[in-house]
Every structure is written in structure tokens, then in C-alpha cells.
Amino acid sequence: MLLAEAWCLFLGFILYISDLQVKVIPTTEGQTVSLMCSTSCPLTENPAAYIWYKNGEFLYKDWSPWYQQLVSSEKEVTYSCAIKGYEDLRAPEVSVDSVTSTCFSVTYAKGRMCSDKQTSVDEPCSITYPREVRVQRTHKEGYVLLTCSTSCPQIDSQTAYRWYRGGYRYFDSQQLYVFTLTDEGLYCAVKDNEDLLSPEICLTVKFAPSAVVTEGQRVTLTCSTSCPLSDNTNYIWYLNSRPLTLPENQHKQLVLDPVSSQHAGNYSCAVKPTTCSAPLKRLSLSTVTQENGQQQQLQEA
Template structure:
């Protein structure tokens, strides 16, 4: 009766803690590898521990979750709910492992290890034990005007940072550490998720009318000093009217987006009808303009911002690379018009020697090289001849006599 009172419970906790401290001081302990595990229904789990005791020989070991009375523990091997699903494993270093197969949600419990030695009073149980939570996979559907997001949901956070595999009509469409998958199109296909070989039930994503954006290019690589058009087209549900279109750059982590209003810095212009397509034109490009460019809309009092990736712009300069930098007559030298990214539209490169056009090619090969080839070399892209690279000097040594 005393144990049912609040004061009694407090005294009991203090008493058990005191006993645990005393036993630990005497050299008794059970150390679990982990304190909690969250895993999937139908899978297999292993939990392990190591033990320490002052003297004697261990005669009995077992794992348990239940006890009916003092010294009346239910060995998991003898529990009918675990029949055929439990195995124990021990090693010579006092390590002990419990393996449970074909997990069920009813297996969720706190698992503890107990051992008995041949010494008088030589019994010990490890408290607290390992808390096992068994969950299943369910797909939760969240729909907005932009998209439908499917989330592979569990009642606890799965242990081990698992990979979530998403299937569309039994075909893999994504494998990632994120439990979410986003659909940006109308579809009545069936989707389900899986972790390893455990699948969720499939769900149907009924067709909805979304705000849908398609960027013309995912990536653009262009020259420092040139101009670029970044474009997209979009659709949206009837009953909505776009009152404002805004382009912006997605900054680095924790940085606020940079809004690119028309006329921004005198280099930005908006083109297109703004109701179904839009073009962002940027002139006099600089390398610091390299960023991801995205669009957002305003309809009434609501701002819509697509979550899909925008267009990644990389602005690069031209540089002449000589391989090798210094050569002797009769050797081979390669001159490359180098950029930090692969320029869009497969351009033609123009080569200059001492300011005069010599060739048109991505690389210039001189084989064999002679003293007449020495000079200052630069390159440009056809159509952008006004933006040449800096000059590099090719030095040719005479052969030793």
C-alpha cells in the first residue's frame, strides 16, 4: 500500500538507485550498446550488451521483458509470443546479443539482460534496458497548389539513417535519405515507399490542378561580360490571376534571397507575357552573378514559390592554358581555351597570335613547334569576340647544338 503513494514511489526510486550504485561499486554491471532502437515491422533486430561481475562463473543468462513476481522473470525463449523468433549469442569477452526476427508491433518493449553466477547472491539485471519501438511504413499525402508531397511516415525515427526508396507503379523513382518525395504533375499513378525490403501500402495520387513551373534550362554556363536569358513557362488553376512576377537568386544557406527587380543595377530586364511565361535578361554578366535563379508569383494576397530547382547560372572567364608552358623546338605544345564550366550551345573558339586571328578550334595544337610559333596567344568565343581571354606567352627554346 505504501508503494502506491507518491511518497512511496519516490522512496522506492531512491532505494533502487541506491542498490544500483552499491552493486556497481561491487563490480556488477550490464552495459548496453544502445539505449533505444526504432525499426520496422517484419524486419530483424539485434541488441547487445556486455557484463561485468566481481568473481565466480556465470551459470545462467537470459533476456526478458516481463516479470510476474520477485525472481519470476520470463525468459524470452520461453515466451510463446516470441516462439521461433528469438536467438541468443555470447562471446568469450562477456558480450551477449539478442536477435529477434519477423518483428511485430507488439514486440515494442524494454528489453533487459539478467545473469546469474555460482556465487551466493550472485544475480544481476541490467536496468534500464534497451527500448525497442517497432513501426510500420505509411505514406502521408500533403497537397498544395504547387505539388503533392508524399512522406514515408513512421511512429518513431528509424535507427541508422536509412535510405528511403520511392516507387511509382513498381518502378523506382527516387532513393534518398529524405523520407519525402514530391510530385509536380497530374497523375493517377500509385506510389509507395520502402526501406530495404520492407514496403508501405501503395497510395494513389489523384489528378489536381497545380501551379506548375517549367524552367527552359536547368543549367547555363556563359561568359563574363556577356548577356543571358533565363526563362520559364507556367500554368496555374483557373480562378487565379497573377498580379506580380518576381525573379530572385537563391542564396547560400542562411542567406536571404536576392530579389532581381527590373532595372536592378541597370542590368536586369523582365520579358515575356508574365501570365504564362517569363524571361529574366541579365546584361554585363559578372562571375558573382553565378547562382540559382528562381521565380515566384503573387495572386491576390498570396505568394507562391515553387519548390522545384530553378536554373543554375555559372559565369566564367576565358583562360589560355599551355601544355607544357615552355617547350623546345621540335616538341608538341597544346593550347587550350579553358573555362570553369562547359559553355552552353557548343561554341566555336577563335585563336589569336599577337592580336591576329590564327585558327578556330577548341584547342590549338602545334606539332612540331618552331621558334616562329613563339608569341602572345589569346582566345575568344565566336559571337563574343569583344570578350577575349588574357594573353599567354609561348616561349620556344632553341635545340641544343
């Protein structure tokens, strides 16, 4: 969220909203953004009435916290909001300086959004945010390097990134090293802009009948996804981080029949034209020794 560090003040039984902010969120409709009046404090009245101001003047009152119109670049126009009954606790004014296909820039009249660059919270500050965030995956020997990246060229080199798993904060860093099976369900965001999330890592490799099989069996690997994919999706399979050449009739599924020791290793899959790819999963083979009849697991090369 584009919010200051939240704090709420109680005087007796009356709640005063002291962290009210105008959140600026990119849209999918051209070069525009949407505005939302937001506070992390619990409101004493539900539903609450929101009041919007433009250039310091009363604009309208509404039950929805969302500003009624999409906003494009209007550097000289400022927006603010308040909760009815707490008009003296207006959110700091915000102006949308520019909106491009990859970035948007916002100026805050005051507040803690730029606390690392300000000497006082009463100073104005400007921040450039990306319109989208994505996860890039690089397969290494034994692990995967995840990078939270954007296509915004103006983004600050000091921008902080945050990783989430299952909706919970996971790690603060632009890059994350993940070993084998641990990156499913991860996604990232630019810190302090958590309304803008990358797509969740949603692909996974599934083995049938299992991930440990006997040499000579038929094994089917499926590139499974919880994300909606188009009909023209192309699947790419990797063994030990190297792309595989597939038969024409094998795409989402990879059939190994019969499976042999050369098939043991770490498998992953990816889909094009998206950048979505699955975490590595290991296929191991077992064989029966002639000396004691016990199964031994073959290690991949």
C-alpha cells in the first residue's frame, strides 16, 4: 500500500484517523491511475462516508472509498480525502505527475512515503512507481534465482522489494535464492506499493505414478497450473536446467517410456509467451540389486 506507517489514536471511545492516505493504483485502461481513500485504522462507523477534495476544494461525498473517475497526468491538480465527521484530518494532498505505459509518478504534499529521503514528514516528496511487477526465474545448478523486476526505467535504484508467500510477508530483497521445491506460491511487490503484485508463481511439475520409480516403468510428467492460460500456450521442459526437445505430440505432458537412468534429474517446465515457470522437481530411479534384492535409489548426474 502507498501508506505511511499506520498509527491510530483513541481518545476515550472516539477513534481519530491519523494515517489517512490517498492510494494511487495503476489501471489496465490506458495511461491512467485510480485513487482510493484508505486508512489502516478500524472505522467507528460502518459504512463510512468519504469526502473528496480537488485543489483543496470540496468535490463530493460518497460511500465508496474509490475516486469516481480515472486520473491521468495532471501535475497541477491535487487530490485529498477525509472521513465524514473527521474533516479536520484530511489525507495529505497527492498529485499525479505523469503516467506512462511502464511507470507513474506521484507527488505527496507531506507524509512518510518518502521518509528515507526527507528530513521532515512535512516536506513534499515525489516517487516513481512501476505499473507492473514480474518475477524472472533463472535456473542454476541446484537452485533457482528469483528476481523481482519491472519495466520502468525511471525507478529508483534504491527501491526496495518485498516477497510474499500465501499472502504473508516472506522476505525483503529484490532477489531470492530458492532450492528445488520451495518457490511455488511466491510473489513479489515493490515495498510500499503492495497493491501492485507480480503474478503468483503458479506452475508445478507433477509425476505419475510418483517421483521415485523403477527403471523400465512408464512415467508421465505434467506441467500443472492454477493460472488461466490461452489455447496457444507453448510448454517448454527442462532437465537439469537444460531445455529438452519434445516429440510433436508432447507439450503439457512429458512421457518417459521406458524410463532409464539418463532420465533421472531435476525437471522444470515453463510456458510461453509468458514468463511463468515451475520450480525444480526431482525424478529419482530405483533398481533392484542382484545381491540382496533391496532397492537402491539412483542419483541424477
